[in-house]
Each structure stands twice: as C-alpha cells, then as structure tokens.
Amino acid sequence: MVRLTSLAFLAGFVATAVYASSSPDLAAKKERAMAQLSPAVQRYLATLDESEYELDLDGADEDEGQLAERADSSLQDAASGAWKGCKNSAVSISFDDGSYDYRQNLLDIWTGGHQVSFMINGNNYRCGYDxxxxSGNRRALAAGHLIASHSWGHYDFGQAGTSHDIIDRQIELLEEMTLKTLGIVPRYFRFPYGSFAPETSQYIRKKYGYRIIQWSDDSGDSSGAPASQSIAMYNRFKKGEQHLVLNHETYESSVKQVAPAAKKALDKLGVKSVTADKCIGATVSPYKVKTNPQKRDSSWTCEGKPRPGQPK
Ligand SMILES: [Zn+2]
Incomplete structure (x- = not known):
C-alpha cells in the first residue's frame, strides 16, 4: 500500500516535471486561442474532452504583421488591418450572403482544383440553420472551400451606434451556428457592404483573432451590374495578376451565368482560384476550432435572434 502510494506520487512528480519543462508555452497558447472564442463556443468546448476538438494554436500567433511585410503594402490597409488583395499573384473568388438556393450549382461549377470562399451569414436571405x-455549407467545407464569417444578420457595422455589444452578438451567434452545424469556427471575416470604421475592424481582429478580408475586384452584381459586365471583368484578367473577387451567391445570374464564365476565363489562363486564407499567404488553419458537428435540436433556429440587418 505504502509502496503503491509512493509510486503514484513519483509518477505524479515525473508528470509534473515534464509538464513544467515543456508546456508553459503551450498552456499560454491554448489560453490565448480559447480567449479568442465567443462565450457560447467556450461554454460548449468546456463540455468536451480536449481530445474531441482541435484548437488552432498557431493562428492566434501567426503574425499578420509578418504576412503584410512580405506583401505589397497596398494589399493590407494599415488603419483597419483589412486585406484588400492577394499576395503572390493569387486569384481568389468569393461568394457572399449564403448559404442560399444556388449553392449546390456553385459547388458543381467550382471543381477541378479551384477553391473558393463562402462568406456566410446566420440570418440573411435564409436561416443558416435550415x-x-x-447541407450547402457542409458540402462546401468537405470540398475544401473556405467558410468565413459575414456576421450573423448581415449587419452594417459602419452605421452610427454600432456598440461593442452589437458586434459581440453578431460574432457570437455566427460562431455558435458554424460550431453546431459544421463543427468549425471561422478565422476569416468580411464586413457586410464592406462597411466599417477602422476601430471596429481592429476590435474584431484583436478580441476574436479574425482576419478581415475585403476585395480588390467587385463583380458589381450587388449594385445591379448585368452578367455581361461581370463576365467582361473576368475576361480582362491576365496571368500574373492578383485578384480578390467579390460576388454574391444570392443572384441567380451570378451563379448560372457569371460563375461558369469566370471559371472558363481562369482555366484559359491556367490559373486556379485559391481560398481567402491562401490568398493572403497564411499557412495555418483557417478555422479557430475544429470538432464534430452537433445533432439538430431546438436551438437550431433563427427565432428570437436578430433579424437581417437588425442589431438585436
Ligand atoms: Zn453581404
């Protein structure tokens, strides 16, 4: 009995010594990565064993400053930290405001090594829990496309009266939705309408560890450009140019007319679209957390949560 106790004590001592010599750094990284998650996500992870989820420990530390230094300075806005173009002549096609009715069409189009980004909402054209x-978001994720946050309700963060409480709610509800339905929490964020104050962008970057992705090229679909105009834009692309392109998956013509023509234009140049994280040269996971998706329950609803464009 005494002997067993001593052994147990000794084992405990050895484990403690190993812990002390190798993990303060790891513990600090975990703490930092955890602190960048919304409270709802933190609460859920606390119910899991550590083996049941993967926290991205490097993304919190991957220095965006270094990424920027290696880039043309015109690619990242100094005041807001928002990226407005791709490094290394990359081309990155993105689709905002989904998931919506034409998502499956888009996924059928962007095959053959092209990877695109979906900046998704929780409650915009359709409820993200539908x-x-x-299924549209899960299929995109499985195919290696990027899922990024476009806020819960497509809120205009540039408007007067946008408090930290409103921002936190818009961030948290979307993180909760992607965690439950997809088993991920995004690290990439695009402001609806591209509308924000630099202070808001910095708040989101620092508090939540998000990387802010805007665009260099606008297909014009949300401001009423005809498909022919958007297609002409893609047809002007040349090999060796960078393009971070804004499109919306909620317009039928953007999906059924423009997207196939865009893919054809890139194929003709021998260029593959890459996801937004690759566009800015990031090498770590584009998700703050990865785990198993949950099972549908009564919390999978947009009821009682902010309606599109609404703060509360
Ligand atoms: Zn949008």
Missing amino acids: AASV
Whole structure:
C-alpha cells in the first residue's frame, strides 16, 4: 500500500516535471486561442474532452504583421488591418450572403482544383440553420472551400451606434451556428457592404483573432451590374495578376451565368482560384476550432435572434 502510494506520487512528480519543462508555452497558447472564442463556443468546448476538438494554436500567433511585410503594402490597409488583395499573384473568388438556393450549382461549377470562399451569414436571405443551408455549407467545407464569417444578420457595422455589444452578438451567434452545424469556427471575416470604421475592424481582429478580408475586384452584381459586365471583368484578367473577387451567391445570374464564365476565363489562363486564407499567404488553419458537428435540436433556429440587418 505504502509502496503503491509512493509510486503514484513519483509518477505524479515525473508528470509534473515534464509538464513544467515543456508546456508553459503551450498552456499560454491554448489560453490565448480559447480567449479568442465567443462565450457560447467556450461554454460548449468546456463540455468536451480536449481530445474531441482541435484548437488552432498557431493562428492566434501567426503574425499578420509578418504576412503584410512580405506583401505589397497596398494589399493590407494599415488603419483597419483589412486585406484588400492577394499576395503572390493569387486569384481568389468569393461568394457572399449564403448559404442560399444556388449553392449546390456553385459547388458543381467550382471543381477541378479551384477553391473558393463562402462568406456566410446566420440570418440573411435564409436561416443558416435550415436544412438546405446546413447541407450547402457542409458540402462546401468537405470540398475544401473556405467558410468565413459575414456576421450573423448581415449587419452594417459602419452605421452610427454600432456598440461593442452589437458586434459581440453578431460574432457570437455566427460562431455558435458554424460550431453546431459544421463543427468549425471561422478565422476569416468580411464586413457586410464592406462597411466599417477602422476601430471596429481592429476590435474584431484583436478580441476574436479574425482576419478581415475585403476585395480588390467587385463583380458589381450587388449594385445591379448585368452578367455581361461581370463576365467582361473576368475576361480582362491576365496571368500574373492578383485578384480578390467579390460576388454574391444570392443572384441567380451570378451563379448560372457569371460563375461558369469566370471559371472558363481562369482555366484559359491556367490559373486556379485559391481560398481567402491562401490568398493572403497564411499557412495555418483557417478555422479557430475544429470538432464534430452537433445533432439538430431546438436551438437550431433563427427565432428570437436578430433579424437581417437588425442589431438585436
Ligand atoms: Zn453581404
């Protein structure tokens, strides 16, 4: 009995010694990565064993400053930290405001090594908890496309009266939705309408560890440009140019007319679209957390949560 106790004590001592010599750094990284998650996500992870989820420990530390230094300074806005172009002549096609009715069409189009980014909402054209939204987002994720946050309700963060409480709610509800339905929490964020004050962008970057992705080229679909005009834009692209392109998956013509023509234009140049994280040269996971998606329950709803464009 005494002997067993001593052994147990000794084992405990050895484990403690190993812990002390190798993990303060790791513990600090975990703490930092955890602190960048919304409270709802932190609460859920606390119910899991550590082996059941993967925290991205490097993304919190991957120095965006270094990424920027290696880039043309015109690619990242100094005041807001928002990226407005791709490094290394990359081309990155993105689709905002989904998941929506044409998502499956888009996924059928962007094959053959092209990877695109979906800046998704929780409650915009359709509720993100609807079965069709969930399956569209899951299929995109499985195919290696990027899922990024476009806020819960497509809120205009540039408007007067945008408090930290409003920002926190818009961030948290989307993180909760992607965690439950997809088993991920995004690290990439695009402001609806591209509308924000630099202070808001810095708040989101610092508090939540988000990287802010804007665009260099606008297909013009949200301001009413005809498909022919958007297609002409893609046809002007030349090999060796960078393009970070804004499109919306909620317009039928953007999906059924422009997207196939865009893919054809890139194929003709021998250029593959890359996801937004690759566009800025990041090498770590584009998700703050990865785990298993949860099972549908009564919390999978947009009821009682902010309506599109609404603060509360
Ligand atoms: Zn949008």
